[in-house]
Each structure stands twice: as structure tokens, then as C-alpha cells.
Amino acid sequence: MLDKYFPNVAANWQAFTESILETIEMVIIAGLISFVVSLLLGIILVVTQQDGISPNRVVWNIIDKLINLFRSIPFIILIVALIPLTTVISGTAIGVRGTIFPLVIGITPFFSRQIESALNDTNSGLIETGEAIGLTNFQIIRSIYLHESISGLTRMTTTTIVSLIGLTAIVGVVGGGGLGNFAIQYGYQQNQFDVTLACIIVLLIIVTIVQILGTLISETLKH
């Protein structure tokens, strides 16, 4: 069947499966790094905002403006602009290794905003209660902000992973690895439409699985 409907995919089967694995690899590595950074930024934004538990106008403004700045740059331009820095940090600007850094820079502003929004959904009465029962700011972040928004954080993370999968395809255009690269190389440059179609199907499956898993986890975490 594969030979009949997807002849060019079958001909490059090994490269195809490798590109799937590369996409998954990029999503996981960039996603994990970005999660840690974004969680930190999201927490700092919520804590230092005007009615936060430790308002700090300067810190809030710097992070807020930086996020806005990076969000306003289209990803494809960002990748190109980052190439010198990427070479210094990753040693190369191509392949999976060369894409992690721009992916993290590309997704973190979005991810931070998502986390900020999930944390801000915590009822302000609960935060005030945390203060009233004598918890420290760190304990409030841990036991109230994070604990009570875990379901929201899962939902936002799911949305972000889906966006990140989209970004991994874009880095393919400028020499990254993964399904994007595969689709450009064979589907676009060699005009093999079945390759493009196969890439779409695989991406669709990955996104669906991520979405279903995310929704499922988020629902179980609700009380």
C-alpha cells in the first residue's frame, strides 16, 4: 500500500522515520528546557506584578517587555537572526543540535505568557488566604499558585507543545532536521507531493495524541 500511494516515502523510508524521531526529539528537548525557563518567568511575572505577592516594577517591566519583543519577531526571521549566537551556544546552527536553541527562544515567550495566564487564574482570595495563614512567598507559590493551577498549567502546556511542533517544522526550512526538513527537501524541492501529504498525516497524528493526553491529564487533575 505504501509503495502504491506514497512511492517517494517508501523510497526514502529510513530518512522518513529518522525525521519523525528528530521531530519528537526536538519537541521533547526544546519543550523541557523551555518549560523550566517559562515556569520561572511566568512565576516571576505573577509574583512581581502590581498586585502580586512581592511587587517589583523594574523586574516585571524588564521581563514583560523582553517577552513582548521576542513575541513580535516572526520565528523564521528569529532563527536567522540567532544563527551567530546559536553557533556559539550549540557549536552548529544546523541539524537537530542547531535547532534546540532557536526553538527554546522562539517558544519561551509564548509559553511564559501561557503559564502566567494559568497562574493568574488562581482565585486571588486563595492567595490572600495563603498570606493570612502565614505562608512565606515561596510556600504560597508552591502550595497555592502551582498546586491550584496544575490543571490549567497542563492545558497551557499542551497548547504550547502543539505550537512547538509547528515551530520544529519551520526550522526545517533553514537546515534543521525533522519532518519539516523532510517535507521541504522531498515534498517541495523535488516536487514529491506524496511526501508532503505523509508529513501532514504524521504531524496530525502526533498533535492529536498530544492533545488527547493533555486534555486527559488536565481533567484528572481537576477536583
Added chain:
Amino acid sequence: MATGVINFKKVNKSFDTDEGVNHVLKDIDLSIPKGKIFGVIGYSGAGKSTLIRCINGLEKPTDGTVTFNDQIVNQLDHKSLLNLRGKISMIFQQFNLMPGRTIAENISLPIKYQGFSKEEVSSKVRKLLDLVGLPDKYSAYPSSLSGGQKQRIAIARALINDPEVLLCDEATSALDPETTDSILTLLKQLNKDYGITIIIVTHEMHVIESICDDIAVLDKGSIVEQGNVYAVFSDPKEELTKKFINTTSNLKISQELVDTINLRPGQKLIRLSYRDGETVTPLISDISRQFNVNANIIIGDIKLIQKQLLGGLIIVLDGDKAAVDSAEQYLQQQKDVEVEVINHAR
């Protein structure tokens, strides 16, 4: 004056807003006696919530001092403030239980980081659950509880640090009247059994008259009247205080109701308000016997406040015109009773 467990001295609080400076509290002087139930009543926006939050440092006065025992609350560093909040607990209108935690986890949240063993925590929680009458809710989640039950759990959480003071911010305002009474009974019991000083801010006069010993009336950021609840209720000085008292009194009858009472010639509709709760003179029998008039009681509203009677009657005096007049005069002469002729037949 400054002899209470909590004292406010010349406390002002203002917020800078886009429309200018909003003066929320103005020169508040207040002394809250240890072991009492102290009520603060006022309309929404009067500054009640800000006032109560100055006590545990959730709000900082712009100037003036709030003291707890001998500590000046608004000058404490953050760490001492956190310690203070172990001694001054708080419950809220919206209960503020953590939806993602079980009842046991909610109750023990204040001592989560204090290094107690699991067994100690669990036994504390169970004791408190018994105290608030919900022993079977240990592993339940807040979403499965009714409003009254949630407030009981919030009270249990507030008690886990063995506080000296319990702040109640409109704690019964989201509850129906019956549940309100059961929560008030529980608060009264805590006050009696453990000597916890309770401070209640509310807009419900019913709460004040049910359990408070002392009252302060807050209007636009200023305390306009304060004192012992019975004294204030029986002889309110300020318009606002009277308004609040009338919300729980049946004696303030509307013109509409007055019109429905058809007075025959010679009859008078009279309101009698008792001022001194200790003397209960048989006024009605007195006048009927002495002046040969009939006194028909239309409305009676007498309640027990701090074990003293407060309230009055609305009566129709009926009889010979001269007799009715002298009966009225006799009533006017009683110094424990305030007499007001609401309507008389033409």
C-alpha cells in the same frame, strides 16, 4: 483606652487611584478587649475589610499604629508578621478553601511547613473536624461541601495554630439565615470555651445582635459610634446606627401598613420602645386598669441582647377620648419607655 488585645491609634489608610486619593480609613481609634466578640458594622465600601486587614498586616496603615498585645503590627518585619499570623487567624466570606486539596490538607495547610509529623498533623485535624462537627469529611474535597460546611472547615483551618484572635470578614454573608445562625453559634462556642477574641466585620445587624459584646459603627472610613452592644442598641445616637438597628426590628412599620390599620374615632396607634432591659413593668395591664382603655397589641418585637430585653410593642389604644389621652400621658411619663404616636383617628 489602650487596654485591649488589639488597639488602633489614629489609624489612617488611603489609596492612590486614578481619580485621586481615596481615604478609606480616617482617624480610627479602637480598642478591642481580650476575650470578647467585637463587631464592626458598616455598608459595603465603608472600609470594614481594610480595617480588619490592618490587624493581621494584610493592609498597612498610611499612618497611625495598630498594636497586638505589645507589638506594633504595622512596623513588624516580614518574618515577625508571618509569626503573628499564627496567632491572628482569619476566615472569609467566600471561605477560600483550596479546591485542589482534601479537607484534611486544607485544615493543615497553615502548619504544613512547621515540621509536624504526619501523625501529629492527622490527630490535630481530626480533633478540629470533631470540634466543627464534620468528622467524616477528612478525605473529601471542598467541592462536595455546602457553604456552611465550607465555612466550618475554614474555621477549623483558622484554629489549627491555636490562635488568640479570630478575624471574620463577612464570614456569614454568603450563607442562608439558618446556616448563618449555626456558624454564629459555633463562633460563640469557640469564644466561650477557648477565650478566643473574635472580631467580626459585617453588614448584617443580625450577626451583631446575636453574638457580639461590643460594636463599632463604621461610616465612610470613620467610626461614628461604638460601645457595648446593648447600650448602642437601646440608645443609638447616630442616624446610621438607627438605620442598621431598624433592619432587624419589626417595630419600624411602613406607612403602607399604617394605612391598612383602620382606626376608629378615639383610637390611637402607638409605638412603645423599651429602653431599660431590666425593668419589665406590666404597662399594658396598668393602663387598661387605671384608665379603662383597651390596649390591642398589633406587633410585638422583644429580643434578648446580652441577656437583656430590648424591643417594644405597637399597640392600638381604644376607649373614651379623654381616657385614651390620659393613658398616653401616663405612658409618656414612664422614663424607661419611649412613646411615639404613629397615627390617630380623626
